Amino acid sequence: MANHHLGRGVTPLSLALTRTGVTAAISHTLLHWFGPLGPYAMLTVFFVLAAALTQVVSNVAAALVLSPLAIAVAASNHWSPDGLIIAMIVALSAAPITPLANKVFIMAMGPGHYKYRDFFKIGLPLTLVMFLLTVVITPILFPFTG
Incomplete structure (x- = not known):
């Protein structure tokens, strides 16, 4: 239920970022820094951004x-956005570096007597494995060129 309300509250933010040109400015910056390195670098960037962001805000x-x-980065490069979106989705779902990455983790902390470092110890290696799998498998299943 909380995610449902959060999604409604963040949707206007997402639209505002797009309509005001902030999304375009950020995508141009990403393209400037990482675009010359190719689509695999951009896939990496989106995985890392999503994994980092989900540690401090909800995945929604x-x-x-x-x-x-x-979508903007992919369109600028004439790529299909599917691979970047999939990388982002995997990172948002499979980056348990802190208990904040998922509300279920927070609920388990008390009864399990877990600490932040417990999530980091298992979460960072798991996130790295998911990153490697994502970078290898995603372009095969969702090629950059349509």
Whole structure:
């Protein structure tokens, strides 16, 4: 229920970022820094951005902010946005570096007597494995060129 309300609250932010040109400015910056390195670098950027952002905001909010960026970056390069979106989705769902990455983790902390470092110890290696799998498999299943 909380995510439902959060999604409604962040959707206007996502639209505002796009309509005011902030999304375009950020996508141009990403293209300037990472575009020359190619689509795999951009896939990496979106995975890392999503994994980092989901540690501090909900995955719904992160998706609503990052999706327009991924679409803009892909459009600028004449790529299909599918690979960037999939990389983002995987990172938002499989980056348990802190308990804040998922509300279920926070609920488990008390009864399990877990600490932040416990999530980091298992979450960082798991996130790295998911990153490697995502970078290898995503372009095969969702090629950059349509």
